[in-house]
Amino acid sequence: MNMEVDWLVAGSGAGGMTAAVVAHELGGSVLVVEKEPMYGGTTSKSGGVAWIPANDGLAALGISDSTEEAYDYLKGLIGDTVGDARIRAYAERAREMLQFMTQHSHIEYTPLPTYMDYYEHVPGYKDGGRSMDPSAFNLKRLQEEAKHIRDDHYGLMPFNITVVEGRQLGEMNFKSYLLGIKLLLRFWLDIPSRLQGKSDQRVTLGPAVVARLRRSLMDRDIPLWLDSPMRELIVEDGRVVGALIEREGELVKIRARRGVLLATGGFARNVEMRRQYHQGPVSADWSGAAPGATGDGIRMGKSIGAALDFMGSAWWSPTYRLPDNRTLALIAGKGYPRSIMVNKQGRRFTNEAQPYEDVVKDQYASERRGEGAVPCYLVFDAVFRSKYPVGHIRPGKLEKDAMLASSVFESGLLTRADTLAELAQKLAIDATQLEQTVERFNDYARKGEDPDFGRGESEHDRYYADKNATPNPSLGPLEQGPFYALRCEAGDLDTKGGLQCNEYGQVLDESGTVIQGLFAAGNTSAAAMGDTYPGAGATIGSAMTFAYLAARFAFPQDLKKQGEQV
Numbered sequence: 231m232n233m234e235v236d237w238l239v240a241g242s243g244a245g246g247m248t249a250a251v252v253a254h255e256l257g258g259s260v261l262v263v264e265k266e267p268m269y270g271g272t273t274s275k276s277g278g279v280a281w282i283p284a285n286d287g288l289a290a291l292g293i294s295d296s297t298e299e300a301y302d303y304l305k306g307l308i309g310d311t312v313g314d315a316r317i318r319a320y321a322e323r324a325r326e327m328l329q330f331m332t333q334h335s336h337i338e339y340t341p342l343p344t345y346m347d348y349y350e351h352v353p354g355y356k357d358g359g360r361s362m363d364p365s366a367f368n369l370k371r372l373q374e375e376a377k378h379i380r381d382d383h384y385g386l387m388p389f390n391i392t393v394v395e396g397r398q399l400g401e402m403n404f405k406s407y408l409l410g411i412k413l414l415l416r417f418w419l420d421i422p423s424r425l426q427g428k429s430d431q432r433v434t435l436g437p438a439v440v441a442r443l444r445r446s447l448m449d450r451d452i453p454l455w456l457d458s459p460m461r462e463l464i465v466e467d468g469r470v471v472g473a474l475i476e477r478e479g480e481l482v483k484i485r486a487r488r489g490v491l492l493a494t495g496g497f498a499r500n501v502e503m504r505r506q507y508h509q510g511p512v513s514a515d516w517s518g519a520a521p522g523a524t525g526d527g528i529r530m531g532k533s534i535g536a537a538l539d540f541m542g543s544a545w546w547s548p549t550y551r552l553p554d555n556r557t558l559a560l561i562a563g564k565g566y567p568r569s570i571m572v573n574k575q576g577r578r579f580t581n582e583a584q585p586y587e588d589v590v591k592d593q594y595a596s597e598r599r600g601e602g603a604v605p606c607y608l609v610f611d612a613v614f615r616s617k618y619p620v621g622h623i624r625p626g627k628l629e630k631d632a633m634l635a636s637s638v639f640e641s642g643l644l645t646r647a648d649t650l651a652e653l654a655q656k657l658a659i660d661a662t663q664l665e666q667t668v669e670r671f672n673d674y675a676r677k678g679e680d681p682d683f684g685r686g687e688s689e690h691d692r693y694y695a696d697k698n699a700t701p702n703p704s705l706g707p708l709e710q711g712p713f714y715a716l717r718c719e720a721g722d723l724d725t726k727g728g729l730q731c732n733e734y735g736q737v738l739d740e741s742g743t744v745i746q747g748l749f750a751a752g753n754t755s756a757a758a759m760g761d762t763y764p765g766a767g768a769t770i771g772s773a774m775t776f777a778y779l780a781a782r783f784a785f786p787q788d789l790k791k792q793g794e795q796v
């Protein structure tokens with residue numbers, strides 16, 4: 231079977247589905263193909279937050295921002311490692327992307343007024359508002375398609391929560407209890423879904439972004455083929471004119487008049503590529519990315535001469551493996567008081583509360599020094615265990631140790647001991663050093679200082695901490711047994727390395743020349759953020775922005791307005 235469309239998209243995450251909506255709105259005929267039996271990719275596993283500087287929601291919050299400040303901030307972080315035009319395109323046009331998607335799709339985002347950029351020392355930094363929370367969405371609006379959304383998002387509660395709701399619940403005050411009751415009631419009063427044993431139909435975070443995009447494709451009758459991997463690009467006279475798609479065991483040739491967009495995610499789940507490009511030790515199992523992130527788009531682009539960049543980088547985050555082999559990211563929970571991270575030597579090696587990306591960079595640095603930091607351990611005391619969630623494990627006052635599955639302990643995910651020395655012995659780490667590390671940390675923590683790593687000094691550190699803890703919300707001594715250790719891997723949210731692109735998402739070859747007809751967005755493209763992570767939502771924000779810019783470039787005039795046949 232052969233087919234012809236204007237715009238062929240590989241991948242059904244934030245990047246792919248955004249590009250599909252934009253191209254269709256501009257009058258193109260579009261086909262989206264997805265390798266997996268479920269759509270949504272890593273986007274569906276994510277927090278769904280998008281980092282959109284100078285967004286339209288800021289004025290109502292009294293926050294001033296400008297594309298110039300955004301550019302200064304990005305440039306200050308990324309420097310010359312990424313082409314200036316690409317940095318500028320993001321700073322200036324991310325908000326235009328969101329305006330377009332808000333107008334022409336179900337995408338809906340609200341700024342998070344207290345969610346700060348990650349690096350306050352960089353000019354152009356804002357202490358809130360650029361990171362945006364996707365609005366919840368009811369899966370029922372997807373009808374039969376609700377069955378095919380990637381649904382392995384992991385929550386602490388039976389019901390789903392937005393970032394704002396999560397923040398409010400975490401306050402543990404009267405308003406939190408009221409909100410909890412409201413959300414629980416809403417969950418239970420959906421009696422048909424409860425009787426059918428379905429999960430909460432009101433999805434939030436990444437699944438909400440995916441559901442909103444999927445509904446937008448449905449409204450436009452844009453076909454999305456599941457179980458249909460793109461296998462190979464078709465090149466004629468140096469231009470990409472289509473691709474071969476495997477469908478029901480056959481190779482289908484799709485011609486794409488305006489271009490092919492590769493939005494197949496990164497290569498986090500491809501251990502061979504990780505061995506080739508990343509520093510060791512590596513494992514594809516430590517990544518939080520969806521299984522489809524095997525580098526297909528990068529491989530296809532490279533095979534026709536595309537240049538690669540940032541292949542050694544990832545959107546790093548400590549992760550931990552559940553006994554059932556699922557991998558979860560430890561984004562919140564590592565910055566609460568009464569906890570530290572240690573390597574095999576029983577020493578701290580990082581500011582635990584700093585952005586997740588930097589913690590893993592420090593983990594690898596410690597590993598390089600021969601200190602044994604992969605895995606490392608988040609060590610905390612009984613007061614921490616009682617008060618705070620750690621990853622998916624609820625605070626002990628809600629879920630006592632006896633209520634945890636025994637496999638949590640048996641698998642080595644969580645280790646408990648009455649004393650620090652015994653804990654060290656169980657983990658086979660240096661006991662004397664661990665005791666000394668804790669003693670030193672405790673002395674300073676009581677004073678609210680961390681001269682070794684500066685923990686708790688930045689807005690970021692204090693955001694992910696306990697605001698009621700004094701004198702420093704991120705610091706507190708580990709003094710009450712039993713003590714615990716959570717095993718943490720050198721994980722990631724997906725990789726950053728990929729096809730080099732210009733500011734329109736066009737893929738470049740080794741000489742910097744555009745490969746006509748080929749575009750890339752999201753983690754298939756070399757990150758526009760370079761080897762940095764400017765703020766929460768920088769990956770989805772950039773996936774959507776460059777997907778938007780690619781489609782706009784491929785459809786410079788609105789075909790519908792031109793009266794062309796679609």
Ligand SMILES: Cc1cc2nc3c(=O)[nH]c(=O)nc-3n(C[C@H](O)[C@H](O)[C@H](O)COP(=O)(O)OP(=O)(O)OC[C@H]3O[C@@H](n4cnc5c(N)ncnc54)[C@H](O)[C@@H]3O)c2cc1C
Nearest residue numbers: 241243245265271272273276277460518522752753767770
């Ligand atoms: C726990 C977690 C939390 C996160 N939270 C956030 C957050 O709040 N904000 C943020 O910005 N980022 C977050 N991230 C990172 C973010 O989710 C990803 O970087 C982003 O979603 C990637 O989008 P994408 O469109 O590039 O790829 P994906 O969403 O991964 O989509 C790619 C799709 O392509 C498919 N595919 C692969 N190969 C082929 C092929 N050959 N043919 C067809 N299809 C193919 C895949 O199966 C997949 O469905 C988080 C990640 C994790 C794991």
